[in-house]
Amino acid sequence: MNDNHSDDGLGRREFLVGGAVIVVAACAGSQARREGTGPSAPGEPIEIMLLVNGERRALRVDPRTTLLDLLRENLGLTGTKKGCDMGQCGACTVLADGVRIDSCLALAAQYDGRSITTIEGLIKDGTLHPAQEAFLQEDAFQCGYCTPGQILSCIGFLHEGGGATEMEIREGMSGNICRCGAYPNIVSAVRSLRGRA
């Protein structure tokens, strides 16, 4: 979506992070804003504010920017992965106000004022989140590319009160594809968290 290419020796990510992001520490209003925005011209950048892993981030973005691209390219939070980029693989799963979503099909503008949790936000004071621990304990990954999405999806599944049988866990985690096929251990990790996370 972003066709920014830099010829001045800066990498694409550095360019975007350095040039396009305005991080404002103190920005009023963490609650989702209900009021409307006026019409803008096509392509005109819009200003939004998101609470990302507890930090307020004010940004000026192209309205086409997906939440996934905003996290990865504008904020440098590359733990959230881009797999299919069409809502089929779940590698881009994040929590929006605690609810798991595919960030690749979400326009960032729609999440103005809302709270987003990515894999980078799970660690607290140097301690891994129980879901991260469970994935390590159960060896629930191979190449690791789908793992951030799997872990966020697992947390979302548990918040939703998902069931504990293998079938219920497999169904509940069906939005996350693992091409290495680590499913048996992913099921074990999710099951080990029932009643804990």
Next chain:
Amino acid sequence: MRQIAYQRAGSVDEAVQAAAQPEAAFLAGGTSLVDLMKLEVLNPARVVDVTRLDLSRIEPRADGIRLGATATNSAVAAHPEVKRRFPALSQALLSGASPQLRNVATVAGNLMQRTRCAYYRDLATRCNKRSPGAGCDAIEGWTRMHAILGGSEQCIALHPSDMCVALAALEATIHVRGQRGERDIPFGDFHLLPGDHPEREFALEPGELVTWVFVPATAAAARSRYVKVRDRISYAFALASCATALEVANGRIRVARMALGGVGTKPWRSLEAERMLVGATPRAETFRRAADVALRDARPRRDNAFKVELAKRTMIRALTLSAEGA
């Protein structure tokens, strides 16, 4: 994706006004629209975000339930009154997409869900739905996932929704608001057959916004069932599906409603099959005869002849389960 203007509607009136402009589209969960915008299949110049409008309520009433246009698929599927009074609707929703998608996909978005026809989604092919008059590469192409009912010489794109199949059988009504006021659209009239104009998909005027869907409560609805057959056990579109709602009294079917998914260019209701069922004894032979009638006009293509028998068996299975519960 092409350049867009983004506007967040502050009121329903503002949304309707904004969307009446040329090349505008309502945006809710984004699971269809953003996907198709990335592919440049749909290219609105302006998206009107309706997710912050007060349209997400699920309101049970004595005579039915009102589902707000932006209520999420997850919220509707999990609602205790939906599960109790309209089980097929909850079952259909839970059989569709993935948890992440259901958490943002909405009632109205699901009504407006576009076909998954691979040719529609691929700009390198000809598609009458995408580019009116361009031709159709699907008809002579790979048709395993295409419609066997309701197609035309211009389009055989399959309607992909599960929710809509349940709502068709439950005889829902769609309430819309436009610049000229509000109106109700019976569910069966909302989706258009492709005919000579496959690009016209919905009975909506420009700028009209779906505000809620009403599902009437009946004894049959309370025992409704949704059965879906697919290539894998989860997160796949239907090869065939069927929603049924039966009321049985004194060993005879008193009320019969059914709709098929995975086979039609729109959610497929067979009024003739329903009429055959009324007054009959609920048993396998009755259901088989009704299924034969429902699929009588099926026109399979090269790769989807299997759907005719699969749809019949799916329908028989759903009717059997409904009758057992009735």
